[in-house]
Amino acid sequence: MNILKTYKIYINGQFPRTESGRTYVVNDAEGNPIANVCQSSKKDIRNAVQAARKAFGSWSERSAFNRGQILYRIAEMLEGRKAQFLEELTQQGQSLETAKDEIQLCIDRIVYYAGWCDKYQQILSSVNPVNSSHFNFSMAEPTGVVGILAEQSTGLIGFVSQLMPVIAGGNSVVLIASEQLPLCAITFAEVLETSDLPAGVVNILTGSADEMLPTLAEHMDVNALFLSNVDAEMEKNTQLSAIDNLKRVIVKNDDWTKEDAQGISYISSFQEIKTTWHPIEQIGGATSSY
Amino acid sequence: MTESNNNWEYAPSLEGTSHIQLKEKYDLFIDGKWVKPSNNRYFDTINPSNEEKLAEIAWASDADVDLAVKAARKAYVEVWSKMKASERAKYIFRIARLMQEHARELAVIETLDGGKPIRESRDIDVPLACNHFFYYAGWADKLQDAFPNRMIQSLGVAGQIIPWNFPLLMAAWKIAPALAAGNTVVLKPAETTSLTALKLAEIIEQSGLPAGVVNIITGHGDTGAAIVNHPDIDKIAFTGSTAVGKLIQKSVIVTAKRVSLELGGKSANIILEDAPIDQAVEGIVNGIFFNQGHVCCAGSRLYVQESIAEEVVRKLKQRMQSLYVGNPLDKNTDVGAINSKEQLSTIEKYINIGINEGADMFQVECEIPSKGFYCRPTIFTNVAQSSVISQEEIFGPVLTIQTFRTIDEVIQKANNSPYGLAAGVWTDKGSRIFNLTSKLRAGVIWANTYNKFDPASPFGGYKESGFGREGGLHGLEAYLK
Numbered sequence: 213m214n215i216l217k218t219y220k221i222y223i224n225g226q227f228p229r230t231e232s233g234r235t236y237v238v239n240d241a242e243g244n245p246i247a248n249v250c251q252s253s254k255k256d257i258r259n260a261v262q263a264a265r266k267a268f269g270s271w272s273e274r275s276a277f278n279r280g281q282i283l284y285r286i287a288e289m290l291e292g293r294k295a296q297f298l299e300e301l302t303q304q305g306q307s308l309e310t311a312k313d314e315i316q317l318c319i320d321r322i323v324y325y326a327g328w329c330d331k332y333q334q335i336l337s338s339v340n341p342v343n344s345s346h347f348n349f350s351m352a353e354p355t356g357v358v359g360i361l362a363e364q365s366t367g368l369i370g371f372v373s374q375l376m377p378v379i380a381g382g383n384s385v386v387l388i389a390s391e392q393l394p395l396c397a398i399t400f401a402e403v404l405e406t407s408d409l410p411a412g413v414v415n416i417l418t419g420s421a422d423e424m425l426p427t428l429a430e431h432m433d434v435n436a437l438f439l440s441n442v443d444a445e446m447e448k449n450t451q452l453s454a455i456d457n458l459k460r461v462i463v464k465n466d467d468w469t470k471e472d473a474q475g476i477s478y479i480s481s482f483q484e485i486k487t488t489w490h491p492i493e494q495i496g497g498a499t500s501s502y
Numbered sequence: 503m504t505e506s507n508n509n510w511e512y513a514p515s516l517e518g519t520s521h522i523q524l525k526e527k528y529d530l531f532i533d534g535k536w537v538k539p540s541n542n543r544y545f546d547t548i549n550p551s552n553e554e555k556l557a558e559i560a561w562a563s564d565a566d567v568d569l570a571v572k573a574a575r576k577a578y579v580e581v582w583s584k585m586k587a588s589e590r591a592k593y594i595f596r597i598a599r600l601m602q603e604h605a606r607e608l609a610v611i612e613t614l615d616g617g618k619p620i621r622e623s624r625d626i627d628v629p630l631a632c633n634h635f636f637y638y639a640g641w642a643d644k645l646q647d648a649f650p651n652r653m654i655q656s657l658g659v660a661g662q663i664i665p666w667n668f669p670l671l672m673a674a675w676k677i678a679p680a681l682a683a684g685n686t687v688v689l690k691p692a693e694t695t696s697l698t699a700l701k702l703a704e705i706i707e708q709s710g711l712p713a714g715v716v717n718i719i720t721g722h723g724d725t726g727a728a729i730v731n732h733p734d735i736d737k738i739a740f741t742g743s744t745a746v747g748k749l750i751q752k753s754v755i756v757t758a759k760r761v762s763l764e765l766g767g768k769s770a771n772i773i774l775e776d777a778p779i780d781q782a783v784e785g786i787v788n789g790i791f792f793n794q795g796h797v798c799c800a801g802s803r804l805y806v807q808e809s810i811a812e813e814v815v816r817k818l819k820q821r822m823q824s825l826y827v828g829n830p831l832d833k834n835t836d837v838g839a840i841n842s843k844e845q846l847s848t849i850e851k852y853i854n855i856g857i858n859e860g861a862d863m864f865q866v867e868c869e870i871p872s873k874g875f876y877c878r879p880t881i882f883t884n885v886a887q888s889s890v891i892s893q894e895e896i897f898g899p900v901l902t903i904q905t906f907r908t909i910d911e912v913i914q915k916a917n918n919s920p921y922g923l924a925a926g927v928w929t930d931k932g933s934r935i936f937n938l939t940s941k942l943r944a945g946v947i948w949a950n951t952y953n954k955f956d957p958a959s960p961f962g963g964y965k966e967s968g969f970g971r972e973g974g975l976h977g978l979e980a981y982l983k
Binding site: 273296338340341342343344346348350353355357383435448451453455456457458484486487488489490491 | 620633747748751752755758763765823874920935940943944945946947948949950951954956957958959960961962964965968969971974975976
């Protein structure tokens with residue numbers, strides 16, 4: 213007899229059950245139950261935001277090189293656990309062939325963003341030739357705590373494509389997994405947990421988007437939201453809830469299984485530009501050509 | 503040193519006004535022509551330094567806004583989007599030159615209409631506005647170089663709404679990048695400060711810019727709302743209060759309009775114990791009393807390290823006593839008139855709140871003119887982090903002062919604000935500057951200086967101070983697909 217695995221949620225580097233005590237059953241393509249999954253609550257969202265805020269400072273201050281190393285480590289760990297993801301994707305209705313492709317694309321995409329960690333800054337920054345004696349430069353800084361509503365139609369590639377550029381850029385994340393295809397998200401949390409990613413940088417909750425998204429969108433300590441392929445009504449309501457603290461709301465309607473659904477713009481959407489002015493001393497008569 | 507040498511009086515040195523030409527009545531600048539408002543409504547614009555009427559300004563209705571948007575759309579489709587980029591550049595260069603030629607007139611009108619000291623209009627606002635056009639002109643035919651690997655495209659018609667604190671400069675910040683990127687414009691200045699924008703319209707008329715590329719329409723909040731809600735506008739750019747910014751955001755949510763918002767602030771100015779104190783005091787004064795404190799990035803929250811707090815506050819008070827408050831046209835004046843009666847009562851409301859909250863107030867002892875709107879430079883000490891006056895934007899010459907012991911403490915206090923527009927850091931130690939500048943959550947950081955602006959320097963906020971940047975290469979982004 214098979215043991216039904218209970219998938220728990222991922223907050224602050226730990227795997228608690230939802231504080232609400234609720235679960236829902238995920239079925240395979242034939243309608244047979246394959247797992248119990250947490251039906252997370254608003255309280256879980258708040259706990260996750262708190263963890264993400266706490267983790268943000270030190271994650272954003274990690275060196276870009278170090279973040280790149282950790283992202284690459286995530287790809288390595290995923291590589292090592294391919295079999296489990298393959299099983300979950302096929303259990304949830306995918307053919308072996310497309311599941312294999314999806315996992316491979318995920319690994320490639322994580323490696324792709326691992327490489328971006330210490331490069332996007334040079335592309336987004338500028339040294340500004342101001343008309344006064346100042347050294348003036350602008351550079352990108354992470355927006356802060358980012359709420360992600362995972363692409364609902366895929367089990368793995370969607371949320372991985374959303375998550376990686378956001379953490380590559382030094383943000384911390386609260387992610388609501390696909391309601392119907394949540395298994396890989398929690399297994400992915402196990403990958404993250406073993407990849408040297410600091411606790412709280414990524415928090416993953418399962419359950420109803422309708423129930424949790426409004427709480428995330430209204431939360432005053434969330435700085436940005438990332439939605440993928442949501443209907444017009446949900447987009448509008450989320451945008452409205454986001455106004456109170458002027459969250460940046462990014463909506464992408466990509467087909468994440470396409471190889472080109474990636475790029476620096478997914479990183480720069482969750483960056484703020486900071487300009488710094490510093491005086492240059494002007495004394496003495498010497499010029500640089502003496 | 504004696505506490506004050508207030509007995510020294512400068513002889514008045516008034517900037518002349520004979521060279522300026524103001525019409526009695528200003529119509530709307532739509533499609534290259536001066537058009538009467540459809541319902542024939544006008545309102546007065548006054549000089550806030552003496553409450554005298556300067557001119558009558560047209561009050562654009564929804565129908566006028568529609569006319570302006572139609573003109574802008576037509577100009578976009580038929581002329582501006584088809585024009586060779588290098589030709590577009592030349593028009594913008596030409597506007598910059600004409601502004602330079604009119605610099606003195608623009609500066610005086612800016613001071614008359616808005617109340618800011620002539621020294622500031624003449625040396626800061628007007629040159630920066632000219633330079634902004636000059637800077638962006640050169641981008642017009644280099645856009646693809648600015649964004650390699652991306653197919654860039656203009657947006658269409660931009661609706662732009664600007665505030666009253668830097669009227670001409672904000673018009674330049676809005677119009678120049680929009681035109682360079684290939685968009686056409688409907689711009690509305692604030693109702694208390696329409697004149698320099700209308701002068702700019704005359705300059706644009708002179709420049710021969712094709713009709714409808716820039717339309718300048720005047721009016722109150724309802725005119726702005728008509729722009730925001732017009733269905734044929736592709737982009738809204740707004741500078742103003744966070745409250746209005748949120749309303750705008752709400753109205754455009756269900757539309758395809760793009761938005762950039764440059765909103766309020768409550769910026770921290772941080773003085774560390776190793777700072778050059780006399781320079782820092784100048785920086786504090788410039789941070790909060792520049793333009794009567796009507797500056798979104800004003801250094802309105804001062805944090806002084808405990809060990810030097812007494813000295814800094816003493817020197818600050820002494821320095822404040824030498825500030826000249828009065829006629830903005832006088833070249834000696836440091837602090838001019840408050841922009842409007844309404845703003846003066848807002849500031850006075852906050853000063854009373856500060857007193858009632860139990861903070862200690864100090865105001866410059868000086869004569870202020872009996873007519874016009876004036877506020878004495880004001881500082882509050884013994885202010886709690888949670889107090890209203892240290893949390894909310896006052897937009898006037900009012901400074902709150904708090905102390906701190908450690909760098910961690912001040913970073914936490916400085917970042918403890920819904921705003922994130924700017925910050926200042928004063929210290930002699932380079933590594934400490936970069937520790938602080940990288941940890942402060944704000945879009946512009948001044949190290950050992952304050953309130954510096956430049957067309958090449960991107961400006962804009964984090965958090966509730968808005969999104970999008972103005973100035974520099976990053977400023978083009980707001981006007982391109």
